Amino acid sequence: MERNLLYSYVNNGVNEFVFSGIKFADFIELIPNKISNMLILKGDFLSLKHLPALNLSVVESAVNIIKLSAEDLYNQGDFHFVDYEKTENAQNLSKEELFSLLYLAHTAAPLDSPFYDTLNNQYTYLSHDDGWWCKIYSRDERDMIELFVAKIVSMAECFLNEKLSATNADIKQKIYCYMQKGLLVDFGNIGKSKPLSIPMYITGEIENIDDIYNTKDYKKQYSFIGDFVFTDDAWRLCDN
Numbered sequence: 001m002e003r004n005l006l007y008s009y010v011n012n013g014v015n016e017f018v019f020s021g022i023k024f025a026d027f028i029e030l031i032p033n034k035i036s037n038m039l040i041l042k043g044d045f046l047s048l049k050h051l052p053a054l055n056l057s058v059v060e061s062a063v064n065i066i067k068l069s070a071e072d073l074y075n076q077g078d079f080h081f082v083d084y085e086k087t088e089n090a091q092n093l094s095k096e097e098l099f100s101l102l103y104l105a106h107t108a109a110p111l112d113s114p115f116y117d118t119l120n121n122q123y124t125y126l127s128h129d130d131g132w133w134c135k136i137y138s139r140d141e142r143d144m145i146e147l148f149v150a151k152i153v154s155m156a157e158c159f160l161n162e163k164l165s166a167t168n169a170d171i172k173q174k175i176y177c178y179m180q181k182g183l184l185v186d187f188g189n190i191g192k193s194k195p196l197s198i199p200m201y202i203t204g205e206i207e208n209i210d211d212i213y214n215t216k217d218y219k220k221q222y223s224f225i226g227d228f229v230f231t232d233d234a235w236r237l238c239d240n
Contacts, residue, residue, distance in 0.1 A: 003131060004187040005212060008148050008153070009205050010180045015114075015137050017144040017179075020209045022151055023131040024030040024079065028069040030150040031143055033082035033122060034062060039090050041105035043073075051090060054098065058090060073130035080105055080126045084119040094119050108135065115139060145176045151217045152185055152198070156230060159192050167235045174237055175228075182206060184222060195231030199224065200239070 006021035028035075030034060038059040040048065045068075048057040059065050059081075073079055073164045082101070084090050093101070097118055104124070113126035114124035114137035122143070138144045149172050157164050175183065182203040190198055201222035203212075226239030 006148070006151060006185040006187070006211065007183065007203070007206065008179045008211070009182045009203075010141075010176070012180060015139065015197050017136045017138060017141075017148075018205075019134050019136065019148065020132060020212070022072050022134060022147065024125075024127065024134075025069040025150055027125065027134075027136070028065060031123075031144055032146050033140070035065065035122065036062060037084050037087070037090070038065060038068075038081045039084055039101070039119065040081050041101060042078045043076050047100065053091065054093065056101075060087065060213065069175070072171075073127075075200075076130065078108070078128050079130060080108065081117060082116065082121040082124050083112075084121055089119050110137070124198070137210060141176075145172050146180070148179065149175055151221075152228065153235075155187055156196055158197065159187065159190060160196060160230075161192075164230060165233055165235070171235055171237055174239070178202065180227065182210065184218075185228065186219075195229055197227040197229050197238075199227055201225065 003021060007019065009018045010016070011018070020156070039054075040057040040059065043057075045057055048059060050057050059068055079180065097116050100111045101116070104114070104126075106125045108123065115121055122139050124137040125134065126136070136144060149167055155162055178200065182205050184201040184203050186199045186201065190196060201219070202225050205221045206212060226237060229236050229238050
């Protein structure tokens, strides 16, 4: 199936971001604040280090995280993790925190907060079929805005086969406002020359990502708001 659509919805107040079209490799490459270690809550990786006390696997160091991001994670199905700063953080989890993490692993929803004092995690990452659906809790919402906008630019660079300039703060803030309403960015029928115009639609919250791809004429179902345009070596929003 063609994956030429990007989707994001922000659940205000709980730092929750839902995405479709963003893979784990995108997350690792494009987030501005890189993670140091990962505590794997769900995912079957025989090659990873195992912590017997937790009965969970870990990925330690940025180098090993990059190696993991190069693997094909789609066939994992569910892939959940939280990041942490130091090894002792993971080893000193309280029983209550461990119970909360195990609940998170099985339900893909936090029991209470998605952030754990002992781990000092910046993110809680919950995904199904890598690139199809993921929910990310981020302490700093700006990281997720950067991620989504950077993915749009990255896809545009693939279409044009050249490096493009970054977007400015005003555009990022406007896109964030649209993300709060449910934003679909459609690369399905754009050209491969400049000016590059990428249609955008407001969708509301979509609970089942399959609905996007199973709707033959989603352009009539959702509200067209304008184009994200790259021309004259700069990005601009031509919205309504």
